Amino acid sequence: MKIDFTHKQAAHCENGVVSNLMRHNGFEVSEPMVFGIGAGLLFSYLPFIKVNHAPVFTYRAMPGLIFNRFAKRTGIKVKREKFNSPMAAKARLDENLKKNNPVGLQVGVYNLPYFPDEYRFHFNAHNMVVYGKDGGNYLISDPVMESVTTLTEKELEKVRFAKGAFAPKGHMYYPIEFPEALELEKAIVKGIKQTCRDMTAPVPIVGVKAMRWVAKNIRKWPDKLGTKKANHYLGQIVRMQEEIGTGGGGFRYIYAAFLQESGKLLNNDALLEHSKEMTIIGDQWRDFAVDASRIYKNRSSQTDAYNKVATQLEAIAKKEEAFFKALRKAV
Amino acid sequence: MKKNEVPQDKSNLESANIKDMYYAVDENGEYTTELSTGWAPKTIALDNAIQDIEERVEEAKAQVLNNKLSPIAYYMELHKMDLGILASYVGFWKWRVKRHFKPAVFKKLTPRTLQKYADAFDISIEELKKVDS
Numbered sequence: 281m282k283i284d285f286t287h288k289q290a291a292h293c294e295n296g297v298v299s300n301l302m303r304h305n306g307f308e309v310s311e312p313m314v315f316g317i318g319a320g321l322l323f324s325y326l327p328f329i330k331v332n333h334a335p336v337f338t339y340r341a342m343p344g345l346i347f348n349r350f351a352k353r354t355g356i357k358v359k360r361e362k363f364n365s366p367m368a369a370k371a372r373l374d375e376n377l378k379k380n381n382p383v384g385l386q387v388g389v390y391n392l393p394y395f396p397d398e399y400r401f402h403f404n405a406h407n408m409v410v411y412g413k414d415g416g417n418y419l420i421s422d423p424v425m426e427s428v429t430t431l432t433e434k435e436l437e438k439v440r441f442a443k444g445a446f447a448p449k450g451h452m453y454y455p456i457e458f459p460e461a462l463e464l465e466k467a468i469v470k471g472i473k474q475t476c477r478d479m480t481a482p483v484p485i486v487g488v489k490a491m492r493w494v495a496k497n498i499r500k501w502p503d504k505l506g507t508k509k510a511n512h513y514l515g516q517i518v519r520m521q522e523e524i525g526t527g528g529g530g531f532r533y534i535y536a537a538f539l540q541e542s543g544k545l546l547n548n549d550a551l552l553e554h555s556k557e558m559t560i561i562g563d564q565w566r567d568f569a570v571d572a573s574r575i576y577k578n579r580s581s582q583t584d585a586y587n588k589v590a591t592q593l594e595a596i597a598k599k600e601e602a603f604f605k606a607l608r609k610a611v
Numbered sequence: 612m613k614k615n616e617v618p619q620d621k622s623n624l625e626s627a628n629i630k631d632m633y634y635a636v637d638e639n640g641e642y643t644t645e646l647s648t649g650w651a652p653k654t655i656a657l658d659n660a661i662q663d664i665e666e667r668v669e670e671a672k673a674q675v676l677n678n679k680l681s682p683i684a685y686y687m688e689l690h691k692m693d694l695g696i697l698a699s700y701v702g703f704w705k706w707r708v709k710r711h712f713k714p715a716v717f718k719k720l721t722p723r724t725l726q727k728y729a730d731a732f733d734i735s736i737e738e739l740k741k742v743d744s
Binding site: 291312330390394395396398425426445512518522524527528536541555570576 | 612642644
């Protein structure tokens with residue numbers, strides 16, 4: 281059985297799944313639109329949680345939040361199910377496929393056979409759509425892939441029941457109720473306001489404050505942790521910023537695309553200008569990554585080099601702070 | 612970033628036929644998407660991370676051969692896991708898994724406990740008991 285489903289590659293898996301599922305249900309919504317309305321853009325630093333033996337840096341909202349907020353703001357109802365037993369999870373999936381309903385799944389990346397070995401880490405917040413079953417093989421639309429692929433029953437069970445942080449527990453989701461027409465205008469404004477609020481929040485672990493905290497720590501790393509660990513941490517920042525699914529520059533380009541599309545939709549020229557500004561900020565993040573990579577490539581331990589990237593990061597924080605304050609006033 | 616500036620560096624994505632999608636502006640300033648074969652700064656970061664894991668695996672292996680750690684510690688590193696992830700796979704508290712890193716404790720583990728570890732690493736109990744495979 282195969283559901284007539286159009287696969288379209290996206291930069292990021294969660295936006296991509298939402299965008300593809302929406303299209304399947306007759307609503308054309310772009311990936312940046314989903315990302316912006318869902319207030320996906322963020323910066324967060326969680327030094328007390330370690331992933332791959334380095335602190336957590338993230339440039340996006342928590343997994344699942346983007347779709348939830350997008351759905352709430354556009355009046356869509358999403359059904360979500362988690363399972364204790366793999367058997368029950370498989371049965372519910374098969375049931376939905378029989379009803380011609382493609383579903384989104386949260387999966388772990390570590391056991392995805394079509395990912396290159398180097399990319400297979402214990403990261404459990406990947407998303408994909410299952411749109412059919414051919415004998416023992418599930419038909420998979422993974423938004424970060426150019427074309428569709430398949431997984432055997434056993435392979436799919438393994439990734440659906442991956443363990444560790446954010447364990448998916450067979451998590452399956454799909455939209456069940458839609459408004460008559462999507463009213464994006466209000467949703468866009470709400471999404472923008474939330475991102476502005478989050479990015480300028482008065483707490484040290486999110487937004488521009490978190491960037492400043494990271495910058496401060498980068499200056500201390502070489503003395504406190506030694507070159508090897510300091511470089512490993514720096515590498516982790518760059519990986520999180522530029523990993524598959526960010527669209528480049530830690531999601532800043534996707535956000536710029538969202539601002540451009542919104543500016544046109546709302547006839548708001550200020551948003552178009554802000555889109556250009558965000559593109560420049562994205563370029564600065566890229567420059568930061570280039571300079572950081574020079575440090576860990578040469579394994580240099582000059583404190584100077586660390587100070588330089590820290591200063592760069594502080595400059596970006598200053599720019600983003602001004603940006604989000606101005607953006608807040610534009611809507 | 613401009614569309615024609617989207618990096619097309621060599622990377623390990625090629626082998627799996629995956630391309631990264633970027634958002635970039637075209638010559639008219641309109642946002643569009645472009646695929647990328649890779650970007651050097653990112654590839655270096657990933658290579659370093661992989662190398663770091665390989666070093667951890669080698670170190671764990673040496674410790675097992677010196678009878679300082681049980682093979683569980685080695686297989687954990689080999690599978691890119693940390694204590695939290697492994698504990699979650701086998702369903703034990705972290706301190707218990709840590710205890711199982713002790714060679715003396717490992718020797719006394721029941722077949723049932725060993726099987727849990729073997730399943731987590733997708734190997735047999737025989738393989739779990741040695742590291743030189």
